[in-house]
Amino acid sequence: MIQGIAHVTVHVLDQDEALTFYTEKLGFEVGMDMTMDGGFRWLTVFAKAQPKLELVLAEPKEGPMFDKDSAEKIRDLVAAGAFGVGVFETDDCQKTYDELIAKGVEFTQPPTEQFYGIEALGKDNSGNWFSLTQQTV
Amino acid sequence: MIRHFQYKKVCAGRDYLQEHYKDEFSLSKVAEHSCMSQYHFSRVFTSVFGESPNAFVARLRIEKAKQLLVTEGSSISEICTEVGYSSIGSFSSLFSEKVGMSPSQYRRQLSSLANEPHRFPMQSIPLCFAQNLFGFKANEPKK
The missing domain is CATH 1.10.10.60 (Homeodomain-like)
Structure with missing residues (x-):
């Protein structure tokens, strides 16, 4: 039986900049920041209240997963906002939105009432969208 | 249910502990930093993060x-x-x-x-x- 999700990949354009954004703006914590064999960087972050779900901040680079052309295409798609990180939960969407706006986080939709709750839509500094949702039902 | 302001307070305490984890652990200092009583801080922290402040530092x-x-x-x-x-x-x-x-x-x-x-x-x-x-x-x- 699958009991949960431990790691999810988020493609970012620059790991250092993404780390700053996720920790200093969104308030995430660093899970792992390790230099691996071959000089690769394994970088994960997590929401403070959910340490068992880590976001793997990975740069699309030429390598076993992508050839050079594909890596460039992925980077372009990330920057264009084609990918989403997912839904970040909050107990007070308006307050969290205000706090994030004050920190310079870009939003494409302010808190808006939906059937399931109050939701705002934001972007990370690579271009990935995320939802900030206060569930009410 | 933990309210937004309580969450912010325990997050501030957690950040404090992260900065001072090498120092001798003091529940009174971190609770004071979070503007909460020791008991309340410990209870809310454990409820939000699933581990006690002491276990977090360890x-x-x-x-x-x-x-x-x-x-x-x-x-x-x-x-x-x-x-x-x-x-x-x-x-x-x-x-x-x-x-x-x-x-x-x-x-x-x-x-x-x-x-x-x-x-x-x-x-x-x-x-x-x-x-x-x-x-x-x-x-x-x-x-």
């Missing part, structure tokens, strides 16, 4: 020690002090309890898997990422 120390054991050439006792323990006995037994092996075994085991000194071996992250992101081949002999 985990930070062990995680830092794991990193230093691989990336630094310092002795075990230096690392023990570096992460905030004064007694190597307490450090080693806590490390063994949490990690399942002693600090020296941990260092030996990871060093034996890594190809380069002071680097983490690919075996220390999930194989799917090691293979797909970094091109690691599980059955490839050590270079």
